[in-house]
Amino acid sequence: MTIKRLAVITAMLYILGCAQSTVQNQPSPTPEPVEPSVSDIQPKAESDEDFERNITMADLRPDLLSVVLGIYREMKFPESTEQYGVYFEQPLLMETEPELDGYSLAKVLITRDVQADTDPLHRKVSGELRVIDTEFREKYFAFNAEYVVGTGGTLVLSSAAVPVYGKYSNVRFFVVEAKKTPPLKYLKDADYDELFEMVSENAMTEEELKKIDSFGEYKIFAFDMVKDADSAELSIYTDASLGMAVTSFSHSGNTNGWKFAMAEGEFLFNSAPEFKMYGVIESGGAQRNGGSITSSF
Known part of the structure; x- marks a missing residue:
């Protein structure tokens, strides 16, 4: 399963099932990794102690x-x-x-x-x-x-x-109106490049997202822009209550280290309480948070 639910009170992650919303505990996503600042150089002395300077x-x-x-x-x-x-x-x-x-x-x-x-x-x-x-x-x-x-x-x-695998990530999210793409069950075999091109061409703009004011059918796509190991998996987690996000289908894919995740269902955006969706990467038995978006645009 790709979309999973984050219970705020218990701080545990629950998997959102397809039609039945089956629940299963998962560990909370870890904080986003800190990436070195642009062109920073951090030399080390023979003793491996940091110098008191950064060099561009x-x-x-x-x-x-x-x-x-x-x-x-x-x-x-x-x-x-x-x-x-x-x-x-x-x-x-x-x-x-x-x-x-x-x-x-x-x-x-x-x-x-x-x-x-x-x-x-x-x-x-x-x-x-x-x-x-x-x-x-x-x-x-x-x-x-x-x-x-x-x-x-x-x-x-x-x-x-x-x-370098399993250290860096940069997950980008896209929201697409359900009618703009084929049902996700027909996209399971699409590779990363094909899917990214189709989704980026049909994704809702920021202005369109801000106008959402009611429960509707949407598809959520997440792409990690950083190449990873072939075995790594990207999943979408949410802390939304059941009445604000109900999925009917979800899927994760990895094309030669390029990870993506997608889900379709009904979502209530731009409404209180606000919820988040996280792009969580699982690799080598460990999890890390690759990025997130909020439900209020």
Whole structure:
């Protein structure tokens, strides 16, 4: 089941059944994860104690900037022979190609920046990269590298990058009038991209949502804009009373790590008491809250 009910008094989540509204306890969604601020750099000393400063991308040391951009180029263009002053002694290690066509580097978080030995030009760096495409879909990667700075450029002795799953999320909600799309039972096999395009074209605007003043039939869609593991699942939770949200069908999907959830039924928006809907992600036996919207627009 995809839509679930959050009981305020007991602080437990209940699953909304289809026609019978079957009830089952679930743990409350966890607080939204805190994402690093835009382009913030948080270096760490050899002792792993935080420095008393944050560095923006514009203030990043030239050697760090060149290594980070070099790793990103190796991820995106593994066959390229262009070096741009950064030379890799060994290929960047990755389990699979990250498929970065259409993506741009948006944020960098440095988590470790230390000397590898007594030579200040022999260094080790670790961090995370955030990439984003024109549809605002995001991917995160953790990386590390050991490198030496020389007069002719930077030599990367070893480097690796892996996808980051289960840490970041950005769930977007859409409300669609029931008549605007086929019944959801016919959309169960739709993939993320097809469904997102259809829903975004038919979703109600903010002004249309504000005009809702009575109980009506709607479809609720939620999309996580951050790529996750293939096994992760997105569900929609609500703290609405039974008389304000009654679902007749719900479904969760995952297309190669891109998660979505949908439900159809009758909802009473813009009325007191206000209720919320949460996009809760379940992965590896843990839950986290990926975002929420309120019923008053």
